[in-house]
Amino acid sequence: MKRSNRLVTLTNFFLENPREHVQLPYFVRLLQTTKASVSEDMDIIDAVFQQEGLGYLNRTTGAAGGVKFIPEFSQKKSFQFIEKLRQKLEDPSRILPGGYLYMSDLLGNPKTVKEIGRVFASVFSKSHIDVVVTVATKGIPLAYAVASFLDVPVVIVRRDPKVTEGSSVSINYVSGSSRKIQTMVLPKRSLQEGANVCIIDDFMKAGGTITGMVSLLEEFNANVKAIGVLAEADDEEEERVVDNYTSLIKISHVDIKGKKIEVQAGNIGEKSSE
Amino acid sequence: MKRSNRLVTLTNFFLENPREHVQLPYFVRLLQTTKASVSEDMDIIDAVFQQEGLGYLNRTTGAAGGVKFIPEFSQKKSFQFIEKLRQKLEDPSRILPGGYLYMSDLLGNPKTVKEIGRVFASVFSKSHIDVVVTVATKGIPLAYAVASFLDVPVVIVRRDPKVTEGSSVSINYVSGSSRKIQTMVLPKRSLQEGANVCIIDDFMKAGGTITGMVSLLEEFNANVKAIGVLAEADDEEEERVVDNYTSLIKISHVDIKGKKIEVQAGNIGEKSSE
Structure with missing residues (x-):
């Protein structure tokens, strides 16, 4: 999937599933791309969410690592x-x-x-x-x-x-x-x-x-x-x-x-x- | 604003404001870009929304033209x-x-x-x-x-x-x-x-x-x-x-x-x- 499409899909996913912990392999499969690309997508989304005062992506590394969107109004x-x-x-x-x-x-x-x-x-x-x-x-x-x-x-x-x-x-x-x-x-x-x-x-x-x-x-x-x-x-x-x-x-x-x-x-x- | 950031901002806007009619100049100002770019962004978002069975962007042309997101589950x-x-x-x-x-x-x-x-x-x-x-x-x-x-x-x-x-x-x-x-x-x-x-x-x-x-x-x-x-x-x-x-x-x-x-x-x- 192209980056632009991935960004729309991922943004929708995070907004629809606040605080849900998701491991990266899930997104790699869903978006048919690489871990590195998903990571870059999340950098972009996190930056926009924070800039707009909507919340942030909470990312953890390690075996059980992953990401969840924490909706927090500034x-x-x-x-x-x-x-x-x-x-x-x-x-x-x-x-x-x-x-x-x-x-x-x-x-x-x-x-x-x-x-x-x-x-x-x-x-x-x-x-x-x-x-x-x-x-x-x-x-x-x-x-x-x-x-x-x-x-x-x-x-x-x-x-x-x-x-x-x-x-x-x-x-x-x-x-x-x-x-x-x-x-x-x-x-x-x-x-x-x-x-x-x-x-x-x-x-x-x-x-x-x-x-x-x-x-x-x-x-x-x-x-x-x-x-x-x-x-x-x-x-x-x-x-x-x-x-x-x-x-x-x-x-x-x-x-x-x-x-x-x-x-x-x-x-x-x-x-x-x- | 870069396309990737615009896509995140726009996707969020549509999901947060279903059925709200917005004229293009609003987005042109909000995203600091051109009408043509906003139009292309909306093509991408519309395609992803439709493909995922989430709804579609209803776009109208003319003086009072604009866009609204119609959330419709497939x-x-x-x-x-x-x-x-x-x-x-x-x-x-x-x-x-x-x-x-x-x-x-x-x-x-x-x-x-x-x-x-x-x-x-x-x-x-x-x-x-x-x-x-x-x-x-x-x-x-x-x-x-x-x-x-x-x-x-x-x-x-x-x-x-x-x-x-x-x-x-x-x-x-x-x-x-x-x-x-x-x-x-x-x-x-x-x-x-x-x-x-x-x-x-x-x-x-x-x-x-x-x-x-x-x-x-x-x-x-x-x-x-x-x-x-x-x-x-x-x-x-x-x-x-x-x-x-x-x-x-x-x-x-x-x-x-x-x-x-x-x-x-x-x-x-x-x-x-x-």
Whole structure:
């Protein structure tokens, strides 16, 4: 195969299979070429990916050596994306009764969701995550986006048990904002003991839902390695019960009467500069 | 920019932006090259995409001319994928009480979900879909996967209204399998009048849920252009109320005592050969 064709095939392969370890002989056969040529192809691809802030090719030598594409947004690209999101959220027509914010249009856009996933996956890239956990409903697309870049499965905690998932573990927890007792359920079969977990959700106020998930995950002896929330909002009445999390956006003030919203970047900026 | 670098950048652009119409001058500036060179680059990429059964570049000439990448799995690739899925589903350890089938592991795998989306998007590629609609919870990841390849938004029908979405339209419908009256809700703001809709769900038995969605969508004067279900199961007691749908998998027989499942390809094969 000619170099130009090989470059298209290889670029497609890496983008479709992030974090998948592949040994060079596989590519030599696939592309009907030599090891040296594949190596040069990868030099080119790696350089372009890095220059565009998309990630890099992680190459290892030796008997089990090979290559995997690690998708990691550059800090600059992440911040540019968050700034655009921030501006969109400041639109006062988003204010809903009760001081909530309409975000379904953004969360309904697969491209926006994918970029959110890419930003989180970049932050958690070195945390050795085995599985992404979220709770139904709105966190689901975000969780899949993060998981696709980390190349790990998604497990969905439900608020109601479903007959189609077999036996399950459930816990009761107190919701931070409504003070109601709620239930969370996770099928036994869905999570291995001792897994490294990344929790993803769309919104956090006092953090009751995430605390509930953490408690439920303790029943599976899971290690919560990372927590990502798209947007956090200050809750003046409640103290936050979760502190080790990453947020992309912070809704600092919603003035319902004056029709004004203040939206800032979340704590992701502080984290990256650590 | 050199041809090899341009090919990597362009391949990435097309894969990240399916169905997005781009005029050539954009690429000429981005890649710091000539129109003729961009044209040659696109010849190479188009040839590789077509050869690998991934889709094609749709190029138009004239004043508003340009290019867009149409991701379309070849029939061969679709059928290979469905056959693998079929074999995985025939594993008898998937049988759950009540004759249900455990599929959460497959639906929890972002790569599998993406491929399912690619297969559906290929079938519905020419249906001028404006929006993908699904119902919480399990259809959500599939809907996003389909929508990402069609480059359209996702709208999620809920079974309970949520305060964070503003005013909404709701309907009651009779569930096919349990004969219970259930509710479905869609926020007013989430769907434009007269939109061309593709309904996606994970599972269909008698089809009550999908009929419910169709009725709800009528309230928005939507045109249901396509219905896709991952798996359909025969319901011996109920006649199916939906007939114009595409399924990838058909669960034809679950023998709980004998621990045997029969899984066939869905009606997608019949459709493609029409």
